[in-house]
Amino acid sequence: MSDIIKTDALIVGAGPVGIFAVFELGLVDVKAHLVDILDKVGGQCAELYPEKPIYDIPGIPLVTAQGLVDGLMAQIKPFGAQFHLNEMVESLEKIGEPLFRVKTNGGKTFEAKIIIIAAGGGSFQPKRPPIPGIEHYEAKSVHYAVRKMDDFRGKKLLIAGGGDSALDWTLNLASIAGHVTLLHRRAEFRAAPDSVNKMMALVNDKKIDLVLGQASSVEGKDGQIEKVIVKKNDGTAAEIACDAVLPFFGLTMKLGPIANWGLRMNEELIPVDTEAFETDVPGIFAIGDINTYAGKLKLILSGFHEAALMSRKAAHYVYPDKKIVFQYTTSSTSLQKKLGVN
Amino acid sequence: MPKITYIEPNGPSRTVEAEVGSTVMEAALRNNIPGIEAECGGACACATCHVYVDEAWRERVGEPSPMEEDMLDFGFDVRENSRLSCQIKVTDELDGLVVSTPAKQA
Numbered sequence: 001m002s003d004i005i006k007t008d009a010l011i012v013g014a015g016p017v018g019i020f021a022v023f024e025l026g027l028v029d030v031k032a033h034l035v036d037i038l039d040k041v042g043g044q045c046a047e048l049y050p051e052k053p054i055y056d057i058p059g060i061p062l063v064t065a066q067g068l069v070d071g072l073m074a075q076i077k078p079f080g081a082q083f084h085l086n087e088m089v090e091s092l093e094k095i096g097e098p099l100f101r102v103k104t105n106g107g108k109t110f111e112a113k114i115i116i117i118a119a120g121g122g123s124f125q126p127k128r129p130p131i132p133g134i135e136h137y138e139a140k141s142v143h144y145a146v147r148k149m150d151d152f153r154g155k156k157l158l159i160a161g162g163g164d165s166a167l168d169w170t171l172n173l174a175s176i177a178g179h180v181t182l183l184h185r186r187a188e189f190r191a192a193p194d195s196v197n198k199m200m201a202l203v204n205d206k207k208i209d210l211v212l213g214q215a216s217s218v219e220g221k222d223g224q225i226e227k228v229i230v231k232k233n234d235g236t237a238a239e240i241a242c243d244a245v246l247p248f249f250g251l252t253m254k255l256g257p258i259a260n261w262g263l264r265m266n267e268e269l270i271p272v273d274t275e276a277f278e279t280d281v282p283g284i285f286a287i288g289d290i291n292t293y294a295g296k297l298k299l300i301l302s303g304f305h306e307a308a309l310m311s312r313k314a315a316h317y318v319y320p321d322k323k324i325v326f327q328y329t330t331s332s333t334s335l336q337k338k339l340g341v342n
Numbered sequence: 343m344p345k346i347t348y349i350e351p352n353g354p355s356r357t358v359e360a361e362v363g364s365t366v367m368e369a370a371l372r373n374n375i376p377g378i379e380a381e382c383g384g385a386c387a388c389a390t391c392h393v394y395v396d397e398a399w400r401e402r403v404g405e406p407s408p409m410e411e412d413m414l415d416f417g418f419d420v421r422e423n424s425r426l427s428c429q430i431k432v433t434d435e436l437d438g439l440v441v442s443t444p445a446k447q448a
Contacts, residue, residue: 044382048382048385048387048388049382049385049387052385052387121381127416127448130418130419130446130448161415162412162415163412163415184415185414185415185420186411186415188408188411190412190415214419214420249415249416249448250415250416252381252388252448253381
């Protein structure tokens with residue numbers, strides 16, 4: 001069994017609100033670990049629209065989404081929070097008053113006095129291509145990620161998509177797989193030009209096939225795919241025989257395992273009080289886009305406010321006997337010490 | 343105000359008024375048109391506001407930008423007349439526009 005990571009607070013989700021929670025918790029001496037399924041911090045801001053402008057952060061007339069994330073990361077630096085990226089919190093179990101045991105899909109176990117769910121729209125998961133019945137093959141022969149390239153040695157592969165993931169795996173698997181067909185909707189590719197050139201070279205050398213079109217159905221049995229029927233852009237249909245399909249159609253947000261944590265839910269949102277943004281389970285808080293209450297607005301600035309109020313009550317759980325004095329970062333020498341500016 | 347008609351995949355349609363300068367996606371959300379999810383809120387960062395532009399309107403609506411084409415790769419059943427409705431700005435010239443929603447968003 002792996003070592004248990006003990007922490008005051010475990011923050012589920014490292015988007016802007018989860019990151020800012022580290023700051024507010026840090027001011028009241030609550031230490032935090034963060035878990036996020038993405039391979040980078042910033043949540044939707046970093047994954048969906050890093051270059052897009054945000055105009056409604058108080059005091060900052062214009063900042064890009066990535067710029068906001070970078071600023072937040074600089075802001076929380078003094079608090080030494082630890083990030084566990086590429087991991088999704090799978091289970092959460094109450095083991096004390098309050099104390100929670102949390103397990104991730106990466107095999108990590110945490111024990112945290114409080115939990116802060118800042119999971120936004122849920123966890124980012126690979127988008128399932130719109131092919132009827134494809135879910136029946138997912139366990140066996142349709143894969144949304146490559147864990148071990150050797151699994152595909154000698155196999156006939158159909159890789160679908162036009163972005164970096166699709167192209168990178170096409171290039172990497174071309175020499176390992178028995179045969180690779182790359183399927184894309186159009187002749188232009190989102191992927192890095194260098195990858196596109198390398199891929200076209202493989203096509204010209206007849207090392208791989210490139211098919212322009214969209215998959216319309218799949219055939220196979222018992223989870224083992226046998227062929228994919230493709231509607232080509234010239235209007236004709238084609239059958240591509242394959243042992244495995246690797247679709248790379250980006251990510252979508254799914255609520256994921258949060259629904260199984262025993263919390264009261266309202267559709268896909270978590271109802272909270274507006275005093276501390278606490279759920280119906282004492283010690284579990286929900287802030288940012290994932291929560292709901294009368295008047296809720298899904299704004300980053302609302303999430304920041306929620307993080308500040310949450311941290312007061314969170315501190316009471318972590319330090320039940322300590323009186324928490326309200327202070328300003330502008331004037332409090334003790335807060336400034338924590339921030340490393342005094 | 344310009345009027346826009348949204349046709350659902352199984353037939354029913356609704357016509358709503360859309361403010362000039364807003365987007366076809368925003369008009370859909372404001373009027374609870376089913377089938378347009380707009381997960382990213384209009385940042386051209388997902389493909390969940392995908393619509394098919396009626397053939398009679400394709401020329402006036404225009405072609406998707408390269409960035410929008412990239413996003414359409416993520417769409418469901420993308421066709422020649424596919425657009426992301428968050429990228430279609432409502433103008434007086436588009437009064438009467440007809441779009442259909444796909445059987446599902448991505």
